[in-house]
Amino acid sequence: MNPEKQPIAGEKQPIAGEKQPIAGEKQPIAGEKQLEKNLELPLWLLMVKTIDALTKSMGTDALIAAGEVVELRFRDNARVLSLRSAKLFHLLINHAGAKACEDQEHHVSIAELNFSHLEAEVLVECVRDLVGTLVELTYRDGKGGLRTKHGPLLSDVDRDHDHKNGDLTYRLSPALRLALENSKHWAALSRTAVLAFESRYALRLYELMTLRGGLTHKNMETFELEDLRRRLGVPTGKMPRWSNFKQKVLDTALIEVNQFSGLKVTYEVIKRGRRIDRVSLTWTQRDSPGRAEVARDLIHSGLGGKAQHEGAVEAIRPALPHIERAIFPTQGSLKHGQRIARWRELAEKHVNRLSGGHLPDMAVLADQFRAFCEKKNVPLNAKGIEKTFIGFCERYNPPS
Helix, strand or coil, X not given: CCHHHCCCCCCCCCCCCCCCCCCCCCCCCCCHHHHHHHCCCCXXXXXXXXXXXXXXXXXXXXXXXXXXXXXXXXXXXCCCCCHHHHHHHHHHHHHHHHHCCCCCCEXXXXXXXXXXXXXXXXXXXXXXXXHHCEEEEEEECCCCCEEEXXXXXXXXXXXXXXXXXXXXXXEECHHHHHHHHHCCCEEEEEHHHHXXXXXXXXXXXXXXXXXXXXXXXXXXXXXXXXXXXXXXXXXXXXXXXXXXXXXXXXXXXXXHHHHHCCEEEXXXXXXXXXXXXXXXXXXEECCHHHXXXXXXXXXXXXXXXXXCCCCCCCCCCCCCCCCCCCCCCCCCCCCCCHHHHHHHHHHHHHCCCCHHHCCXXXXXXXXXXXXXXXXXXXXXXXXXXXXXHHHHHHHCCCCC
Protein backbone atom coordinates (compact mmCIF):
# COMPACT_ATOMS: atom_id res chain seq x y z
CA MET A 1 0.00 0.00 0.00
CA ASN A 2 1.41 3.42 -0.89
CA PRO A 3 1.96 5.25 2.44
CA GLU A 4 0.91 8.52 0.89
CA LYS A 5 -2.50 7.04 0.14
CA GLN A 6 -3.22 5.72 3.63
CA PRO A 7 -6.44 7.41 4.82
CA ILE A 8 -7.66 8.57 8.17
CA ALA A 9 -11.20 7.49 9.01
CA GLY A 10 -11.31 5.55 5.79
CA GLU A 11 -10.87 8.50 3.45
CA LYS A 12 -8.95 8.89 0.20
CA GLN A 13 -6.41 11.62 -0.49
CA PRO A 14 -7.70 14.58 -2.54
CA ILE A 15 -6.41 15.09 -6.07
CA ALA A 16 -2.99 16.69 -5.90
CA GLY A 17 -3.18 20.44 -6.25
CA GLU A 18 -6.97 20.50 -6.28
CA LYS A 19 -8.13 23.98 -5.25
CA GLN A 20 -11.50 24.34 -6.91
CA PRO A 21 -14.57 24.62 -4.63
CA ILE A 22 -17.35 22.08 -4.83
CA ALA A 23 -19.57 22.67 -7.87
CA GLY A 24 -22.46 24.94 -7.02
CA GLU A 25 -20.89 26.47 -3.92
CA LYS A 26 -20.35 30.19 -4.06
CA GLN A 27 -18.50 30.75 -0.79
CA PRO A 28 -16.74 28.20 1.43
CA ILE A 29 -17.42 28.33 5.15
CA ALA A 30 -14.51 29.60 7.26
CA GLY A 31 -12.55 26.64 8.59
CA GLU A 32 -14.34 24.10 6.39
CA LYS A 33 -11.33 23.40 4.14
CA GLN A 34 -9.07 22.90 7.15
CA LEU A 35 -11.53 20.48 8.74
CA GLU A 36 -11.74 18.57 5.46
CA LYS A 37 -7.96 18.40 5.42
CA ASN A 38 -7.90 17.21 9.02
CA LEU A 39 -10.08 14.26 8.04
CA GLU A 40 -7.17 12.90 5.99
CA LEU A 41 -4.19 10.95 7.27
CA PRO A 42 -1.00 13.06 7.34
CA LEU A 43 1.70 11.93 4.94
CA TRP A 44 4.18 11.15 7.71
CA LEU A 45 1.97 8.45 9.23
CA LEU A 46 3.61 5.37 7.72
CA MET A 47 3.30 1.72 8.71
CA VAL A 48 5.09 2.17 12.02
CA LYS A 49 4.57 1.00 15.57
CA THR A 50 1.65 2.51 17.46
CA ILE A 51 3.90 4.34 19.91
CA ASP A 52 5.70 6.01 16.98
CA ALA A 53 2.36 7.07 15.52
CA LEU A 54 1.39 8.50 18.93
CA THR A 55 4.62 10.48 18.95
CA LYS A 56 4.14 11.88 15.44
CA SER A 57 0.43 12.66 15.83
CA MET A 58 0.87 15.23 18.62
CA GLY A 59 -0.46 18.63 17.56
CA THR A 60 -2.68 17.26 14.78
CA ASP A 61 -6.37 16.36 14.55
CA ALA A 62 -5.46 12.66 14.59
CA LEU A 63 -6.15 10.52 17.66
CA ILE A 64 -4.11 7.32 17.45
CA ALA A 65 -5.90 4.21 18.76
CA ALA A 66 -4.02 0.93 19.14
CA GLY A 67 -5.76 -1.91 17.34
CA GLU A 68 -5.42 -4.09 20.41
CA VAL A 69 -7.25 -1.43 22.43
CA VAL A 70 -9.95 -0.90 19.81
CA GLU A 71 -10.55 -4.66 19.82
CA LEU A 72 -10.53 -4.86 23.63
CA ARG A 73 -13.17 -6.91 25.40
CA PHE A 74 -14.91 -5.59 28.49
CA ARG A 75 -15.05 -8.16 31.25
CA ASP A 76 -18.41 -9.90 30.57
CA ASN A 77 -19.71 -6.47 29.41
CA ALA A 78 -21.41 -5.99 32.76
CA ARG A 79 -19.80 -2.56 32.92
CA VAL A 80 -18.71 -0.66 29.84
CA LEU A 81 -17.37 2.84 29.31
CA SER A 82 -19.81 5.69 28.93
CA LEU A 83 -19.49 7.89 25.85
CA ARG A 84 -17.72 10.70 27.74
CA SER A 85 -15.39 8.20 29.44
CA ALA A 86 -14.44 6.69 26.08
CA LYS A 87 -13.69 10.14 24.66
CA LEU A 88 -11.63 11.03 27.74
CA PHE A 89 -9.74 7.76 27.36
CA HIS A 90 -8.67 8.64 23.80
CA LEU A 91 -7.62 12.14 24.84
CA LEU A 92 -5.54 10.89 27.78
CA ILE A 93 -3.66 8.29 25.73
CA ASN A 94 -2.86 10.79 22.99
CA HIS A 95 -1.86 13.44 25.53
CA ALA A 96 0.70 10.97 26.93
CA GLY A 97 2.00 10.63 23.36
CA ALA A 98 5.59 9.42 23.10
CA LYS A 99 5.69 8.62 26.82
CA ALA A 100 2.53 6.50 26.82
CA CYS A 101 4.52 3.28 27.35
CA GLU A 102 6.53 4.64 30.28
CA ASP A 103 5.60 3.98 33.91
CA GLN A 104 5.19 7.62 34.86
CA GLU A 105 2.60 10.23 35.77
CA HIS A 106 1.15 12.45 33.07
CA HIS A 107 -0.26 15.91 33.71
CA VAL A 108 -2.95 17.71 31.72
CA SER A 109 -5.20 20.69 32.39
CA ILE A 110 -8.86 19.79 32.81
CA ALA A 111 -9.76 22.48 30.29
CA GLU A 112 -7.90 20.53 27.56
CA LEU A 113 -10.07 17.46 28.14
CA ASN A 114 -13.31 18.88 26.73
CA PHE A 115 -14.88 19.40 30.16
CA SER A 116 -16.25 22.76 31.27
CA HIS A 117 -16.07 23.89 34.91
CA LEU A 118 -19.82 23.15 35.07
CA GLU A 119 -19.24 19.44 34.46
CA ALA A 120 -17.32 18.51 37.61
CA GLU A 121 -19.60 15.59 38.44
CA VAL A 122 -19.33 14.21 34.90
CA LEU A 123 -15.53 14.29 35.07
CA VAL A 124 -15.58 12.47 38.41
CA GLU A 125 -17.76 9.71 36.96
CA CYS A 126 -15.52 9.38 33.90
CA VAL A 127 -12.43 9.03 36.09
CA ARG A 128 -14.17 6.35 38.14
CA ASP A 129 -15.09 4.58 34.91
CA LEU A 130 -11.51 4.46 33.66
CA VAL A 131 -10.07 3.30 36.97
CA GLY A 132 -12.82 0.82 37.79
CA THR A 133 -13.51 -0.79 34.41
CA LEU A 134 -11.67 -4.09 33.92
CA VAL A 135 -10.76 -5.16 30.40
CA GLU A 136 -9.03 -7.98 28.59
CA LEU A 137 -6.37 -6.90 26.11
CA THR A 138 -5.05 -9.37 23.55
CA TYR A 139 -1.56 -8.60 22.26
CA ARG A 140 1.52 -10.24 20.76
CA ASP A 141 4.58 -10.75 22.90
CA GLY A 142 8.17 -10.34 21.74
CA LYS A 143 8.15 -13.82 20.21
CA GLY A 144 4.98 -13.21 18.24
CA GLY A 145 2.74 -15.29 20.49
CA LEU A 146 -0.75 -14.18 21.47
CA ARG A 147 -1.35 -13.33 25.11
CA THR A 148 -4.23 -11.81 27.10
CA LYS A 149 -3.69 -9.32 29.90
CA HIS A 150 -6.38 -8.43 32.43
CA GLY A 151 -6.55 -5.11 34.26
CA PRO A 152 -8.01 -1.58 34.43
CA LEU A 153 -7.36 1.17 31.92
CA LEU A 154 -5.86 3.68 34.36
CA SER A 155 -4.04 2.59 37.50
CA ASP A 156 -3.96 5.96 39.28
CA VAL A 157 -5.66 9.35 38.92
CA ASP A 158 -5.19 12.51 40.99
CA ARG A 159 -7.52 15.38 40.10
CA ASP A 160 -7.72 19.01 41.17
CA HIS A 161 -11.04 20.10 42.70
CA ASP A 162 -10.69 23.39 40.82
CA HIS A 163 -12.23 22.22 37.56
CA LYS A 164 -11.93 25.62 35.93
CA ASN A 165 -8.18 26.15 36.34
CA GLY A 166 -6.98 22.85 37.75
CA ASP A 167 -5.26 19.84 36.26
CA LEU A 168 -5.45 16.07 36.27
CA THR A 169 -2.56 13.69 36.96
CA TYR A 170 -2.87 10.11 35.74
CA ARG A 171 -0.91 6.93 35.14
CA LEU A 172 -1.71 4.41 32.42
CA SER A 173 -2.12 0.87 33.73
CA PRO A 174 0.52 -1.85 33.15
CA ALA A 175 -1.94 -3.74 30.93
CA LEU A 176 -2.53 -0.72 28.73
CA ARG A 177 1.16 0.23 28.55
CA LEU A 178 2.10 -3.30 27.53
CA ALA A 179 -0.51 -3.34 24.79
CA LEU A 180 0.71 0.01 23.45
CA GLU A 181 4.36 -1.05 23.59
CA ASN A 182 3.77 -4.18 21.52
CA SER A 183 1.19 -2.74 19.15
CA LYS A 184 1.90 -2.39 15.43
CA HIS A 185 -1.77 -2.23 14.50
CA TRP A 186 -3.44 1.13 14.88
CA ALA A 187 -6.11 3.48 13.59
CA ALA A 188 -5.92 7.24 13.11
CA LEU A 189 -9.21 8.67 14.30
CA SER A 190 -10.37 12.20 13.68
CA ARG A 191 -10.45 14.06 17.00
CA THR A 192 -13.21 16.29 15.65
CA ALA A 193 -15.34 13.28 14.72
CA VAL A 194 -14.69 11.50 18.03
CA LEU A 195 -15.89 14.52 19.99
CA ALA A 196 -18.94 14.81 17.70
CA PHE A 197 -20.53 11.46 18.50
CA GLU A 198 -23.57 11.35 20.78
CA SER A 199 -23.80 7.57 21.07
CA ARG A 200 -21.14 5.36 22.61
CA TYR A 201 -22.14 2.69 20.11
CA ALA A 202 -21.36 5.10 17.25
CA LEU A 203 -17.90 5.76 18.68
CA ARG A 204 -17.22 2.03 19.03
CA LEU A 205 -18.40 1.36 15.47
CA TYR A 206 -16.25 4.23 14.20
CA GLU A 207 -13.20 2.77 15.97
CA LEU A 208 -13.80 -0.70 14.54
CA MET A 209 -14.44 0.52 10.99
CA THR A 210 -11.55 3.00 10.97
CA LEU A 211 -9.21 0.23 12.04
CA ARG A 212 -10.32 -1.66 8.92
CA GLY A 213 -10.81 1.34 6.64
CA GLY A 214 -7.23 1.38 5.36
CA LEU A 215 -7.25 -2.26 4.31
CA THR A 216 -6.78 -2.84 0.59
CA HIS A 217 -7.66 -6.53 0.45
CA LYS A 218 -11.22 -6.26 1.78
CA ASN A 219 -14.02 -3.83 2.57
CA MET A 220 -16.46 -6.19 4.27
CA GLU A 221 -16.42 -8.31 7.39
CA THR A 222 -19.03 -10.64 8.86
CA PHE A 223 -19.55 -10.79 12.63
CA GLU A 224 -21.45 -13.26 14.73
CA LEU A 225 -24.32 -11.29 16.24
CA GLU A 226 -23.21 -11.88 19.83
CA ASP A 227 -19.63 -10.96 18.94
CA LEU A 228 -20.79 -7.70 17.35
CA ARG A 229 -22.90 -6.88 20.41
CA ARG A 230 -19.87 -7.37 22.60
CA ARG A 231 -17.53 -5.40 20.34
CA LEU A 232 -19.95 -2.46 20.38
CA GLY A 233 -20.12 -2.60 24.17
CA VAL A 234 -23.76 -3.58 24.65
CA PRO A 235 -24.12 -4.44 28.37
CA THR A 236 -24.77 -8.07 29.16
CA GLY A 237 -28.49 -8.81 29.22
CA LYS A 238 -29.46 -5.52 27.57
CA MET A 239 -31.50 -5.41 24.36
CA PRO A 240 -31.46 -9.17 23.71
CA ARG A 241 -34.04 -8.88 20.91
CA TRP A 242 -32.74 -8.11 17.41
CA SER A 243 -35.35 -5.37 16.88
CA ASN A 244 -34.12 -3.45 19.94
CA PHE A 245 -30.45 -3.94 19.07
CA LYS A 246 -31.09 -2.84 15.49
CA GLN A 247 -33.03 0.27 16.48
CA LYS A 248 -31.08 1.52 19.48
CA VAL A 249 -27.57 0.37 18.67
CA LEU A 250 -26.81 -0.48 15.04
CA ASP A 251 -29.05 1.95 13.14
CA THR A 252 -28.26 4.86 15.47
CA ALA A 253 -24.53 4.16 15.26
CA LEU A 254 -24.57 3.97 11.46
CA ILE A 255 -26.36 7.30 11.11
CA GLU A 256 -23.76 9.10 13.22
CA VAL A 257 -20.73 7.36 11.69
CA ASN A 258 -21.96 8.08 8.16
CA GLN A 259 -22.57 11.72 9.03
CA PHE A 260 -19.49 12.63 11.05
CA SER A 261 -16.71 10.45 9.61
CA GLY A 262 -15.13 9.83 6.25
CA LEU A 263 -16.67 6.36 6.04
CA LYS A 264 -19.89 5.13 4.49
CA VAL A 265 -20.95 2.01 6.39
CA THR A 266 -23.83 -0.32 5.56
CA TYR A 267 -24.87 -3.73 6.82
CA GLU A 268 -26.77 -6.87 5.82
CA VAL A 269 -28.16 -9.54 8.11
CA ILE A 270 -27.59 -13.27 7.65
CA LYS A 271 -30.22 -15.61 9.02
CA ARG A 272 -30.06 -19.17 10.24
CA GLY A 273 -33.59 -20.32 9.78
CA ARG A 274 -35.77 -17.48 11.07
CA ARG A 275 -33.17 -16.18 13.52
CA ILE A 276 -30.65 -13.40 12.82
CA ASP A 277 -27.30 -15.16 13.17
CA ARG A 278 -24.65 -12.83 11.69
CA VAL A 279 -24.23 -9.26 10.47
CA SER A 280 -22.04 -8.28 7.51
CA LEU A 281 -20.62 -4.75 7.71
CA THR A 282 -19.40 -3.07 4.52
CA TRP A 283 -17.39 0.15 4.45
CA THR A 284 -16.46 2.45 1.59
CA GLN A 285 -14.34 5.56 1.48
CA ARG A 286 -15.86 8.93 0.73
CA ASP A 287 -14.60 10.95 -2.22
CA SER A 288 -13.50 14.58 -1.96
CA PRO A 289 -17.07 16.03 -2.12
CA GLY A 290 -18.05 13.55 0.57
CA ARG A 291 -15.28 14.79 2.86
CA ALA A 292 -16.37 18.36 2.30
CA GLU A 293 -19.92 17.41 3.26
CA VAL A 294 -18.64 15.86 6.50
CA ALA A 295 -16.67 19.01 7.25
CA ARG A 296 -19.79 21.14 6.77
CA ASP A 297 -21.80 18.89 9.08
CA LEU A 298 -19.17 19.23 11.79
CA ILE A 299 -18.99 22.98 11.36
CA HIS A 300 -22.77 23.48 11.43
CA SER A 301 -23.20 21.25 14.46
CA GLY A 302 -20.81 23.40 16.47
CA LEU A 303 -18.13 20.69 16.56
CA GLY A 304 -15.53 22.30 14.38
CA GLY A 305 -14.26 24.36 17.30
CA LYS A 306 -13.43 27.99 16.76
CA ALA A 307 -11.59 27.32 13.51
CA GLN A 308 -8.33 28.55 14.98
CA HIS A 309 -6.59 26.51 12.31
CA GLU A 310 -4.18 27.80 9.71
CA GLY A 311 -6.07 29.35 6.85
CA ALA A 312 -9.26 30.06 8.81
CA VAL A 313 -10.42 33.60 8.07
CA GLU A 314 -12.45 34.16 11.21
CA ALA A 315 -13.73 32.38 14.28
CA ILE A 316 -16.95 30.51 13.68
CA ARG A 317 -19.94 31.29 15.85
CA PRO A 318 -21.85 28.00 15.47
CA ALA A 319 -25.58 28.06 15.14
CA LEU A 320 -27.75 25.76 17.20
CA PRO A 321 -27.06 22.27 15.87
CA HIS A 322 -29.77 21.15 13.52
CA ILE A 323 -28.63 18.26 11.36
CA GLU A 324 -30.52 16.97 8.37
CA ARG A 325 -31.97 14.12 10.38
CA ALA A 326 -32.21 14.97 14.08
CA ILE A 327 -31.11 12.47 16.69
CA PHE A 328 -32.30 12.77 20.28
CA PRO A 329 -29.42 12.09 22.72
CA THR A 330 -29.31 8.43 23.72
CA GLN A 331 -28.22 9.29 27.26
CA GLY A 332 -27.66 12.20 29.64
CA SER A 333 -29.43 15.45 30.42
CA LEU A 334 -30.32 18.44 28.23
CA LYS A 335 -28.56 20.90 30.51
CA HIS A 336 -25.12 21.47 29.00
CA GLY A 337 -23.33 21.09 25.69
CA GLN A 338 -23.70 22.54 22.20
CA ARG A 339 -24.71 19.21 20.68
CA ILE A 340 -27.94 19.19 22.70
CA ALA A 341 -28.58 22.93 22.50
CA ARG A 342 -31.34 22.41 19.91
CA TRP A 343 -33.20 19.99 22.21
CA ARG A 344 -32.76 22.28 25.20
CA GLU A 345 -34.15 25.19 23.16
CA LEU A 346 -37.22 23.13 22.20
CA ALA A 347 -37.75 22.05 25.80
CA GLU A 348 -37.51 25.60 27.14
CA LYS A 349 -40.01 26.78 24.53
CA HIS A 350 -42.63 24.02 24.83
CA VAL A 351 -42.40 22.27 28.20
CA ASN A 352 -44.86 22.98 31.00
CA ARG A 353 -43.17 25.08 33.66
CA LEU A 354 -43.10 24.55 37.40
CA SER A 355 -44.59 27.06 39.81
CA GLY A 356 -42.67 30.31 39.64
CA GLY A 357 -41.86 29.76 35.98
CA HIS A 358 -38.97 27.39 36.65
CA LEU A 359 -37.99 24.67 34.20
CA PRO A 360 -38.42 21.05 35.25
CA ASP A 361 -35.37 18.82 35.72
CA MET A 362 -33.88 18.43 32.22
CA ALA A 363 -32.33 15.04 33.04
CA VAL A 364 -35.68 13.62 34.18
CA LEU A 365 -37.41 15.09 31.12
CA ALA A 366 -34.85 13.48 28.79
CA ASP A 367 -35.08 10.10 30.53
CA GLN A 368 -38.88 10.10 30.41
CA PHE A 369 -38.90 11.03 26.72
CA ARG A 370 -36.53 8.16 25.96
CA ALA A 371 -38.77 5.83 27.96
CA PHE A 372 -41.79 7.13 26.03
CA CYS A 373 -40.08 6.46 22.70
CA GLU A 374 -39.05 2.98 23.79
CA LYS A 375 -42.60 2.15 24.85
CA LYS A 376 -44.01 3.46 21.57
CA ASN A 377 -41.21 1.81 19.55
CA VAL A 378 -40.13 5.18 18.15
CA PRO A 379 -36.42 5.37 17.19
CA LEU A 380 -34.55 8.36 18.62
CA ASN A 381 -33.46 9.15 15.07
CA ALA A 382 -36.93 8.72 13.57
CA LYS A 383 -38.14 11.14 10.94
CA GLY A 384 -40.10 13.83 12.78
CA ILE A 385 -38.48 13.11 16.16
CA GLU A 386 -38.41 16.85 16.89
CA LYS A 387 -42.19 17.10 16.46
CA THR A 388 -42.59 14.05 18.70
CA PHE A 389 -40.43 15.74 21.36
CA ILE A 390 -42.39 19.00 21.11
CA GLY A 391 -45.67 17.17 21.57
CA PHE A 392 -44.24 15.26 24.54
CA CYS A 393 -43.06 18.51 26.16
CA GLU A 394 -46.47 20.13 25.72
CA ARG A 395 -48.14 17.18 27.49
CA TYR A 396 -45.40 16.67 30.07
CA ASN A 397 -46.35 16.80 33.73
CA PRO A 398 -43.17 17.09 35.82
CA PRO A 399 -43.04 14.59 38.72
CA SER A 400 -43.58 16.20 42.10
